Amino acid sequence: MMVCEYRPGLEGIPAAQSDISSVDGLNGVLEYRGISIEKLAERSTFLETSYLLIWGVLPSAQELEKFEYEVRHHRRIKYRIRDMMKCFPESGHPMDALQASTAALGLFDSQRDLYNPKYVHRSVVQLLATIPTMVAAFQVMRKGNDPVEPRDDLDYSSNFLYMLTGSEPDSLVARIFDVCLILHAEHTMNASTFSARVTASTLTDPYAVVASAVGTLGGPLHGGANEEVVRMLEEIGSVDNVRPYVENLIARKAKIMGFGHRVYKVKDPRAKILQGLVEKLFSKFGQDKYYEIAQEMEMVVGEKLGHKGVYPNVDFYSGLVYRKLKIPTDLFTPIFAIARVAGWLAHWKEQLVENRIFRPTQIYQGLHKQDYITLGER
Numbered sequence: 001m002m003v004c005e006y007r008p009g010l011e012g013i014p015a016a017q018s019d020i021s022s023v024d025g026l027n028g029v030l031e032y033r034g035i036s037i038e039k040l041a042e043r044s045t046f047l048e049t050s051y052l053l054i055w056g057v058l059p060s061a062q063e064l065e066k067f068e069y070e071v072r073h074h075r076r077i078k079y080r081i082r083d084m085m086k087c088f089p090e091s092g093h094p095m096d097a098l099q100a101s102t103a104a105l106g107l108f109d110s111q112r113d114l115y116n117p118k119y120v121h122r123s124v125v126q127l128l129a130t131i132p133t134m135v136a137a138f139q140v141m142r143k144g145n146d147p148v149e150p151r152d153d154l155d156y157s158s159n160f161l162y163m164l165t166g167s168e169p170d171s172l173v174a175r176i177f178d179v180c181l182i183l184h185a186e187h188t189m190n191a192s193t194f195s196a197r198v199t200a201s202t203l204t205d206p207y208a209v210v211a212s213a214v215g216t217l218g219g220p221l222h223g224g225a226n227e228e229v230v231r232m233l234e235e236i237g238s239v240d241n242v243r244p245y246v247e248n249l250i251a252r253k254a255k256i257m258g259f260g261h262r263v264y265k266v267k268d269p270r271a272k273i274l275q276g277l278v279e280k281l282f283s284k285f286g287q288d289k290y291y292e293i294a295q296e297m298e299m300v301v302g303e304k305l306g307h308k309g310v311y312p313n314v315d316f317y318s319g320l321v322y323r324k325l326k327i328p329t330d331l332f333t334p335i336f337a338i339a340r341v342a343g344w345l346a347h348w349k350e351q352l353v354e355n356r357i358f359r360p361t362q363i364y365q366g367l368h369k370q371d372y373i374t375l376g377e378r
């Protein structure tokens, strides 16, 4: 079958049939396996949501306990991985460090057996368990310190925050962080998930699948926008500067980070929940001026670009949560990756069910039947 119409960015072209999540972009609805993101953010945990995404159903109490136990006990990384990471330049971006170290996990995967449920289970546990450890280890090691060993007695998010700082987080902070992970866990056929599915379709190992997705997530048009948003708010500096700043970006036809979406033509439902989390954090730990700047920005961008359906996306308010938790800006996208591993793995598993290698076509616009001109004659 030949489909000849070219759609830049594959806009509107289905790349898979999926049961994992759905987005209603006109009404601002996101569901994981049919459950709204609002319900999950209110009642679930990141690990339970990961189980739901990957295995398709909410776990029983016993299944959840076993899954949490397994993840807790696979958090340690091999000393060879840690030593390899020690050699990474401290000036390098943590997303590059994460991509390289995730790919390196594949070096230890000698028994690849993609269609064996035990292999799938083991890889899921290992990736979910070790990716936060690798993100935290790079952060601590680039400051010249030894990584903080994971703690088996802490839940997923508390343990990650503990490995980053060396101290146990406040329980509200840990819960808010866990909700952020739930919100970022999955989002239909976004660029990094597409990347994961293309890689999965070649029947390579899940470490290569996740590493390719990490590489795709890092760009500023995708997950990397969360870092750019905070840098932009800092550059704006005061509420009075918002309007001229936005007008200048629009006049230059530049993209405003944290706004716009291929699917949502209204405010992203995750941005609404994240905004609520910012307010919760501020009411306990004190306001900062960047939230006022962000609110003004949302108002001005809505006024100028609302007619094009350009509203805040998930990356607009997440950075303000992480900033308030004193997390360095360049860790925002790796934190997004920690969460999205759940969605990538769910798509890896789904892709394998009736796999067919991705191999789209192109519309060739180049020359034919050219002469080969020898080097001396060019």
Ligand SMILES: CC(=O)SCCNC(=O)CCNC(=O)[C@H](O)C(C)(C)COP(=O)(O)OP(=O)(O)OC[C@H]1O[C@@H](n2cnc3c(N)ncnc32)[C@H](O)[C@@H]1OP(=O)(O)O
Binding pocket: 009, 190, 220, 221, 222, 223, 225, 254, 255, 256, 257, 258, 259, 260, 261, 262, 263, 305, 308, 310, 313, 314, 315
């Ligand atoms: C986790 C995530 O990946 S969420 C997205 C994170 N990325 C960002 O926040 C970066 C900023 N946003 C963008 O670059 C885009 O909105 C994307 C990449 C998210 C979506 O891109 P596309 O679906 O290709 O939208 P496209 O670029 O065609 O935009 C449609 C129209 O809205 C405008 N628009 C879309 N987003 C923005 C924006 N952030 N700032 C200014 N204008 C915008 C476009 O200029 C275009 O206008 P036109 O029709 O007059 O040319």
Ligand SMILES: O=C([O-])CC(=O)C(=O)O
Binding pocket: 186, 187, 188, 189, 190, 191, 261, 262, 263, 313, 314
């Ligand atoms: O769906 C998209 O294109 C981007 C996005 O919001 C996500 O990956 O969370």
